[in-house]
Amino acid sequence: MAMSPEHLLARGSAEFVLFDTHFCIREVSAHAARFAAEPSAVVPDRDVRDGFPELVGAEEALLEIARGARRSFGVRSIARHAPDAAPLYVDVRIHPGPGIGDPLLVLTLDDVTPWMVDIQRKAQTSNDALLLIQAMTASKEYIENILDAMADMLIVTSPEGTISAVNRAASVLTGYAIPDLIGKPITFLLPDEPAGAPATGVHGVPVERRCRSQQGEMIPVSFTRAPLGAGEQVIHGVVFLGRDLREQKRAEERISRLESENLSLQEALQTNLPGTAIVWSSSSMGTLMRDLGKVALTDTTVLITGETGTGKELIAREIHRLSGRKDALLVTVNCAALPAGLVESELFGHEKGAFTGALAKRIGRFELADGGTVFLDEIGELPLPAQATLLRVLQEQTFERVGGTDAISVNVRVIAATNRDLKEQVKNGTFRDDLLFRLNVFPLRVPPLRERPDDVPLLARHFLSTFSRRTNRTITSIDPETVRALRGYSWPGNVRELANVVERAMIVCEGTTLEAGHLGLVEPARPREDLSASFDEVARRHLLQTLEECGGVIEGAGGAAARLGLKPATLRSRMKKLGITRGKAGFTSGPIPG
Amino acid sequence: MMLAKVCIIGEMSVGKTSLVRRFVDRSFSDAYLTTVGVKISKKHVPPHEGAGDHPDGIQLVLWDLEGGESFSDMTTSYLQGARGAIVVADVTRPQTIDALERHALHFLRINPHGVLLLALNKSDMDHDQGVLVPASLRTMDAVLSTFRTSALSGDGVDGAFVALAHHFLTDSGNGNVA
Ligand SMILES: Nc1nc2c(ncn2[C@@H]2O[C@H](COP(=O)(O)OP(=O)(O)OP(=O)(O)O)[C@@H](O)[C@H]2O)c(=O)[nH]1
């Protein structure tokens, strides 16, 4: 059983002793005995421990190596000389040997005398002898242990790029056994690595490389290379330190997917509103927009007032868009829609377990909007306790999560809106006067549509083109009579009502021109009161008007049912419900049946 | 024959190398050459009465280690597989006595079933024999006994090594048998 030269070359040792699992010597190299404690005992068939007593007590470790359960065992820096004789120091290491079946073990011997003599000399003269010895005699096994404990893969090559050492992580990652990698060119593992001598001057700069695994997978790995030598010069070889990038890549993918989802959701929020542009020609809107442009550039709290449907949210969005916070979030909170009892937790978040059902920590809207804007719609609906907290946020820009103790500080601009009379609310005690005072720093009143009839046709055209795009209809114009009708109407529901009317009219309209008849506008006798009219009242008037316009015809192409977008049967039952009956003079409405 | 690895540990310059040299080579030197690495020697101890199972006696494999504070992984690997240790102090230097416990505990961490023998060396310089081992060590289960030794005169040296050898021969439960 001859020892293969590669086995020894890979280990850099010239002398060896081959022995079996009974510690019986099988083969001895020419000068091995010279390094033994008892040279005469280093002959075949003798117990290897007779010549190498350092193996006494290490039997368990040796059997583990034979089983493949351990990589190697060694004793460093053994002094083999008598006290007054010429010094001789040796490193003894045991490795798995060649041969399958009955495993053999190789004991390799390395003469480390020059090195140890140097240490001995320094130790004898230096005050820090102890430290010096410890630093210089750190064992190979010790270093191997450290390298094997590393999570990163480590590959050492010769100056020519032949792998001379790898650590356990490299073996685990690639799936190759360590001995299978020793002696292979570095390109075996890293096909992208330049063949031949590895480049110099690459110290510490990570490069991404594909690393071949035994299963044929190309694993993305980030490598840093460091020359072993003087400066950037490759003298002894090159050290490759590699980190598995697979997990990182997966994480990056996840994050970017989440980011884009988030982005598209935000975009959807910005664009999916009917008519996101603010359209006006009236001077009252002009003044508002000028004020808006000025206040947008500041961080001032803005209170937007205006009747329902005037587009207060649009105004808030515009302020955000024109502000320095435009790249951060605009978080909209409809105070009327917040679930009672959870208002504070919605706005300011809660800690895990803050109350029954608070299973996880939750970030509130204010924290979410940090750096951006919070738009509090229908602020008049905010419960009093939340008003107190909001007041503190406005004053100090800090708050606590529900159930939390740490003050969270945020940088948030607050825009509030209401269609109610907050002063009236202060009087009847449902709104804090100090909060109103804080919010009312810069009030913006959005004028109702009836105050700016010039804007109505413009807005109508705007909605017409928006809905045309959306519904693929090609209604291109509005006839003058229709424009007059639009301007003359009092628009109690303001812009929102106008948008609804245009949308409905477009469904009814079959040509390319919008006509007054398509609008189905019912001018209430006293528009002011109409605000308070019951839904049934409005619906009844609307039905009566439509029926009259259709000459009392319910069914058919020009009938009232078609114009209202209802089935004739539905219209009839609704008429019955609203107490509309057909008389001699046309339709009349009696009292609504109970 | 039974084989047993024994480590000689303790602070620097307490006389570890000198003790081994006295026991193995029956000689002594004034010169101090600090040990770097490890020196491994063998010494056969014949059986005593009551060592009936081991008519050949025991081969002690003595590891003379470099002295000091270093509890690095290297000394750890040197200590592995030892059945016992002689922990040495220098009676003329109290700090080496204080260090006994540290060395003892370090050895026992690596060899929990090992046994210890304490050597108060250079006893030829301690004329009133006043130096004592700390109580914490005397009551430690693993400590077999304490010897006053002098590598210079040879007093107590054989006694210490042989006491350890006889302990292994008697308590041979897990000896290394060739
Ligand atoms: N008087 C006296 N001197 C001793 C005795 N034992 C050792 N010495 C001296 O103490 C010095 C150190 O002895 P060593 O045996 O080298 O000590 P060591 O513990 O092996 O030292 P390191 O290997 O450096 O840890 C030498 O000069 C010895 O001659 C002793 O019993 N009596």
Ligand SMILES: [Mg+2]
């Ligand atoms: Mg010594």
